[in-house]
Amino acid sequence: MKVFVQRLIDDKVGLFGLIGILLVVLLALLAPLIAPYKPDTMFTEHVLEGPSSQFLFGTDEFGRDIFSRIIYGAQVSLQVGLIAVGIGAIGGLILGLISGYFQGKVDQVIMRVMDVFFAFPDILLALTIIAVLGPNLTNTMIAIGIVFMPVFTRLVRSAVMTVKENEYITNAQAIGVRPSLIIVRHITPNIMAPFIVQITLALSGAILTEAALSFLGLGVQPPNPSWGVMLNDARTYMEFAPWTILFPAVAIVMTIFCFNLLGDSLRDLLDPKLKQ
Amino acid sequence: MREVQNVLEVKNLKKHFPIKGGVLKRTQGYVKAVDDISFAVKENETFSLVGESGCGKSTTGRAILRLHEPTEGEVLFKGDNLLDVGKRSFRLMRKDMQLIFQDPFSSLNPRMTVKKLLMEPLLTHKLATKKEAEQKAANMIEKVGLSKEQLDCYPHEFSGGQRQRISIARALIVNPKLVILDEAVSALDVSIQSQILNLLIKLQQEFHLTYIFISHDLNVVKHLSDRVGVMYLGQMMELATTDKLYENPLHPYTQALLSAIPSIDPKEKKERVILQGDVPDPSDPPTGCPFQLRCPMAHERCAEEKPRFIEKEEDHWVACHLYEE
Numbered sequence: 001m002k003v004f005v006q007r008l009i010d011d012k013v014g015l016f017g018l019i020g021i022l023l024v025v026l027l028a029l030l031a032p033l034i035a036p037y038k039p040d041t042m043f044t045e046h047v048l049e050g051p052s053s054q055f056l057f058g059t060d061e062f063g064r065d066i067f068s069r070i071i072y073g074a075q076v077s078l079q080v081g082l083i084a085v086g087i088g089a090i091g092g093l094i095l096g097l098i099s100g101y102f103q104g105k106v107d108q109v110i111m112r113v114m115d116v117f118f119a120f121p122d123i124l125l126a127l128t129i130i131a132v133l134g135p136n137l138t139n140t141m142i143a144i145g146i147v148f149m150p151v152f153t154r155l156v157r158s159a160v161m162t163v164k165e166n167e168y169i170t171n172a173q174a175i176g177v178r179p180s181l182i183i184v185r186h187i188t189p190n191i192m193a194p195f196i197v198q199i200t201l202a203l204s205g206a207i208l209t210e211a212a213l214s215f216l217g218l219g220v221q222p223p224n225p226s227w228g229v230m231l232n233d234a235r236t237y238m239e240f241a242p243w244t245i246l247f248p249a250v251a252i253v254m255t256i257f258c259f260n261l262l263g264d265s266l267r268d269l270l271d272p273k274l275k276q
Numbered sequence: 277m278r279e280v281q282n283v284l285e286v287k288n289l290k291k292h293f294p295i296k297g298g299v300l301k302r303t304q305g306y307v308k309a310v311d312d313i314s315f316a317v318k319e320n321e322t323f324s325l326v327g328e329s330g331c332g333k334s335t336t337g338r339a340i341l342r343l344h345e346p347t348e349g350e351v352l353f354k355g356d357n358l359l360d361v362g363k364r365s366f367r368l369m370r371k372d373m374q375l376i377f378q379d380p381f382s383s384l385n386p387r388m389t390v391k392k393l394l395m396e397p398l399l400t401h402k403l404a405t406k407k408e409a410e411q412k413a414a415n416m417i418e419k420v421g422l423s424k425e426q427l428d429c430y431p432h433e434f435s436g437g438q439r440q441r442i443s444i445a446r447a448l449i450v451n452p453k454l455v456i457l458d459e460a461v462s463a464l465d466v467s468i469q470s471q472i473l474n475l476l477i478k479l480q481q482e483f484h485l486t487y488i489f490i491s492h493d494l495n496v497v498k499h500l501s502d503r504v505g506v507m508y509l510g511q512m513m514e515l516a517t518t519d520k521l522y523e524n525p526l527h528p529y530t531q532a533l534l535s536a537i538p539s540i541d542p543k544e545k546k547e548r549v550i551l552q553g554d555v556p557d558p559s560d561p562p563t564g565c566p567f568q569l570r571c572p573m574a575h576e577r578c579a580e581e582k583p584r585f586i587e588k589e590e591d592h593w594v595a596c597h598l599y600e601e
Contacts, residue, residue: 167383174341175397175446176370185396189387271389272430 007269010047012195014265020258022272028074034069039222058243060233066244069225072250076226077252080141080210080219085202087145091265093195097154097183098161112158113172114150122147125213130218140219144178144209155198159191166190193267227252282352283454284317284340289349291332291339295559307559309335311510312349314585317454322487324497324518326533327507328555333490336507337456339486341375342358342366361381362402373400374447378459380439384431388419388443391427396451420445420475420480428579437468441475448479456488461496473500491494498522501590506530508564509558512585516592526594528573565597573598 008014011056027034036056043055043063051058099110099249117125129143163169164187172182211228222225227248234244310332312499317323325333326596339346340357351358353373361369379381384393394413398404404412414424421443424589431439447455457476461469473496481489491497497504500516505515506529514527526529532549539546551570556562570576578599585595 166375167379168385170343170377170445171377171446172385172396174343174370174375175400175450176367177396177400178367179401185388186385190385262433271388273432 004269007177008239008265011269012215013261014269016262017258017265020254021262024074024078024255024258027071028078031071033074035065035071039064039072039225040064041068048237048244050241051243056113057247058241060230060241060244064089064223066230066247068228069230070159070242070247073227073230073248074251074255076220076224077139077207077210077228077255080137080226081203081255082143083200084141084144084210085148086158087142088148088202088206089195089199093143093151093156093188095149096153097160097187100157101164101179101183103161103189104207107157110153114153117146122209126209126213127216127218130213135218137220138208140213142204143213147209148206150194151202152198155194156191158189159194163187163190173184189270192270196263196267196270200256200260203259204252207252207256223274277353280509281319281354281559282316282531283319283354283543284488285350286316286336286340287350287352287354288312289313289314289336289339291335291344291544292347293344306560308510308561309558310339310346311561313507314508314511315463315484315512315515316503317488318502320480320484320486320504322489322500323508324489324491324501324504325499326491326504330555330558331507331530332510332558333492333507335510337375337458337488337490341370341456359601360361361503362477362600364577365505368401371397371403373450373451373454373456374450375456375458376440376447376460377445380436380443380461383443384446385422386431389430389436390422390429393431396445396450401450403450413445416445416449417442419448419479435468436464437472440472444472444479448485451483452485452490454486456490458490459492460489462491462493467528469496476500494533506533509555509561511566512593512595513567514594514596515585516594520589520592524592526588526592526599527567528595528598529567532572565595588593 008018041064043065046055046059047063049055049059055065055067057070060066060076081176095110099107126143126147129146130139133139133142138191169182169186172186176238207228210219210226214226214229215232220229224228230248231245231252234248238245285579289310291310292304292308295300295305296305299303312337315323327333335344338344340351344361349359356368358369391410391413394416395416397411398409399406413427416511417424418429422438422441428489431442434442461472464472476487477500479485489497489500503515504521506513506527508529514521514525514530520532522534525534532551535546535549549572553570556566556569563580563596564580565578565583566572568574571598572576575597581597582593583597585593585598585601588599
């Protein structure tokens, strides 16, 4: 573990990603202390004003401070991104491992269910799940998680099937290692590379899907801010008030960028072959 | 003198792989990878299985260990039929029989250090606490000619020969009775091969091991084994002590194989028996003797009737009509 931290510190790119993410997390946690205004305070005489010393990132159509809303929005977007992807990734990992390792009937059942999920467009599927569970932020996260699960399941399954062909798996069987331990000890570490990359990709997808669901009134309820909601609201005004869309977009892009950098370097750090 | 016991007895072992095809994945036929072979392995000896690629020698090794579940037959290990044991209990019995693989590059998990690789078998069978296992791993790695400092390295930091030493250490650390070496030296350079072979011989004496040595390299087999079985198309053609087999091969197939060994003496005139054609498709083997299509001595009877496996001389078995009365 010590060695691992040391190597992460030595890897400048990964460290940059990690610091960026920590910064966003800190921003989200300390939002009430950092934000100059409350996210829902309306300054009716300053509607759609450009950036100034009073309003750092300008104001939106209701005269709310965009800077404050972005900081508060980080809370929601991070939560949705991490929890939804967490649900999808962990669920997909477990199902994919079972499916890929045991194959046969279990595999058929799991993959056919996943095919059904795949058949629906993301938003439609999420809508259905939310309709069943009821519209609130927690259920939105669960819904996005379920929507992402088939992608992870398929990815993990195919990676498992490749890794399983290696003789070290047969070797472990010949030694008498339990199937559950073969999966945990010999297969899982060897499928991490594509899995981590998929996680970083899914994070951006989750933040954007949350935006779309919030737009339909099924995610974050107004006037609470999330980056996705801000992006959606700003579409109408972006031609003459570009700051309304620019800053939330930059926030999303930078956060995802940091996650991608960290993901890339994690993938390399977890591979002993790339160690110097 | 005490009668030497059979550690392993294989009786009428068969392994048929189904061929599935078509839209409905119906079974359309079977590849008879191992078709009715029997042999016994005595305590402390090295028994070799030789034959061309695809003759079923590796499958035999894996069927004995139930890595491929055998279709039919019996595998008696110290008198107990392994095929009657439930999967769970068999997992615990694996301690006594280990397998060493051909390819040292894919047979070790790249994400585990040597120490973890060596400790895993011990901890799996609860033969030691973590501390003892670490100690044993350190002892074992020196036995196979590597050093303790290398315990924290990953497999990719080693050469092929060194990795094979790690594989050997990993197999022997649980003190098995029987070790199946599946082409264990075929992937190595000739100079490294001899080192590994000598190591195997040394360890066999030290730990009183019984080896089943699967190979296509007839020189290596001659050097190492006490008895040799020759396989062709999933069946045993000839089985004899090493001396008898190399001095006086009975089966035309064995004669052809042995005539193909290159000699180091350029003046030595050798009569090569060159076989015609390819090995037949194991999903559609010829009737009668499996070798009849390529056999220089084939006659009518060979196409009609499958030869029985008979003991022609003492300790010299052969399946060929030439030797049947």
